[in-house]
Amino acid sequence: MSLPTAHPTSLRVHQYLGLQPGPRLIVLGAVHGNETCGTTALHAVIEAFDQGRLTLRRGQLTLVPVTNALAHARHAREGERNLNRKLVPPAIPQDFEDRVARVLCPLLRAHEVLLDLHSFHTAGEPFVMVGPRDNDGLLEPFAHEQAEAALAASLGPRLIVEGWLETYARGVERRRAHPVTAAQAMPDPQFGVGTTEYMRACGGYGVTLECGQHDDPQAPAVAHQAVMRTLRLLGMVDAEVAEPAPQVPAAPDTAHTVMCLFDVVDCEHAGDRFTREWASFDPVQAGEVIGHRDDGRAVLAQTDGWIVFPNPRAQVGQEWFYLAQASARAL
Template identity: 45%
Template sequence: MSQNPFMVGTLEQNTIVVRVGHDPDAPHIGTLTIDDWTVKCAVGRNGLAEPQHKREGDGKTPIGRYPLRYGFYDPGVFGDEPRGFDFPFLPKPANYRWIEDRDSPFYNQLVFETDDTQPSRRGERLFDLFIPVGWNDSIPAAAGGSAIFMHAARPDYSGTAGCVVVAHDDLLEMGRRLRPGMVIDIALLNQDARPLAPLIAAAPQSIESATFHGLRPGPKVIVTGAVHGNEPAGPYAISRLIAEFRTGAWQLERGTLTFVPVVNGLAFRQNTRVGDRNLNRDMFESAIPQDNEDRVANVLCPLLRAHDVLIDLHSFSGEGEAFALIGPKNNTGPLEPFAHADAEAALVKAMNLPLVVHGWLAGHEKALRQKRAAGVAGLSSLHGVGTTEFMRFAGGYGVTVECGQHLAPDAPQVGYDCVINGLVHLEMVAAPVPEIRLPRVLEITDVILADHDDDRLVRQFGTGEAISEGDVIGYRADGGKIVAPYDGAVIFAGKTTRVNTELCYLCKNSSQLG
């Protein structure tokens, strides 16, 4: 199809524009435009619905602007070509379901089947490549509509259950044109194109939380997600938990329980790690906030101070198993004074993760000293303070749970299990106490900084990957070897980085948890 003369140039370039209403006899037919590329598309068989009127099963596509975070493709059809696109595409799993049952705790979530006897979902031509649309997925409203995708149309462009579809022959070209942080803007043809800024470029004006109060006194626990916007495991796990507490699947026996599924709304909508800067650095209240993260911290810090315990759900980009980060032993030192190490240790043990790491703030201070020696200015010793560090400074304690890779299918379940196991341990919900398996424990002891932009590690090390003294783990730009100084492990590794930033941290085995 030719370029759409009504839409070109009216929205910023990181928007997919869908406009419907060209033919009154076919209200589901429209056009999809990315930059200067426009193709025919179809939407819900019953046309479009205002967001507040969208309901499960109504056959309508919601009007509005929604994020696109990731996509799937069938490697049997496209090989591995989509893995090279700018937009994050993953191979489609052989067996999966997108839950459309409004009563399910997994409503509007992708569930991976483990029953090998089920027929493979690969080979479904309409879903050879598909992208979930970020509709009703932060805290899904029951019956608010689910499973809105971009995927292939039927040959006759018949209306969908609510998805946006293009010709199968256009799928790959659409995938090539997608970029991280893109949104899809869906509206009627005669509706004015709204500027992108209110949704993406401008910071959200509120943070949503849900609080449950037990009728008996007890701990005050807060669970947070999406401190970094490209880490969806936390929001998915927390959304499920909120739904289950609301429906009575879980009963709060005592204390106060607060959920904040999306802390950093700007970064989450952009599907980027940060909005303006890293919220998990220099996280304190600001008398004169300068950026999005300052404004978020001014809301989050009082919330944290009002609670006793923090469980902060994250994920990571590299390889490796899920793990937790905890604080130091009890101490009265100047860097990270702490008085609740025993309670924090008991909480993290109850989570039953395979790996626990401590020593972050002390290790980060070593990195800061090296950076200062290299002439990097303006780095306070409090630069490494994030959510859990602030919680300890405020008199409480907390655990950072790294649930797995960002898009790992089991990462939301890891986060969910850690929260439930923690609440069982704190006697806030009633459930059998799981058998405790002592984790492997590592202490961050050193850091390796890049002296040059071309310094590199020999490979992408997994989280907690073991190394031996004398191992060559990287090379300097001049060919010099980076050698492991002792037996231990690597954490927070990037294969390449910028000068005066961290290539990786080194760890030693620790007995802090006994």
């Protein structure tokens, strides 16, 4: 009889401290355990430092190739829950991800800049998720819009997406009015807080880079390119350093396209189904049928835009897909 896999008991961190003052950057991989492109890329960066091909000139660099070790060992998105939701350091941990959060949150607070490397379910082009404009509101006050936009624009992908937490909060209001599961009966807008939102709440800034589909062989190259470009942007390595990496295909359009999430649609029944195999950033037109509910009702696009994060395997009560429209924001 096989014994259950023991829960990991530590978080492995690789840290480099420059002898000259500079930015404090942290890069995360495998916040979701089956999103391994960041892990692969960070191991390559660590090897380059160890072999002397890279040298940290200033500042503090922290690399965490596997942030959620339990989920990673299971090759699953989650260990016991989603680490990238309601990320807070709990006083009394209730699950494995709570124990990670108690270590990860102070680590994030000790830094100024975050690059979080992810991938997604279905086919689609890599993209960068950024936070809000500078504001002093209650949901996500922020004061580093320009620095965060410069980071997003430097990473390589041409697609930039904003509006995550605001859209998630709107979804929470809808769930409060019409919960379809017991877990949705008392939703919390702060459930949408993940690594980057926590970083902004602590006075820093950061972006999530979605490097492509989970098994896309180019995704680790996208992640590696982003780490190197971030280090150069922040002046932490010499600008002329050309660390070898797999070639990343050029984007079809060098100009950035900025879009804003505005709606999230949940799965309400196990029989909910898409009309076709959607990929992130497939365009949709107002009135187009995206899917059907179990009882046959059509789910329509409210306006022209794009579908984002379509999840044909979504469970009841989970996000089924997001919708985005063109943003007036300029990087």
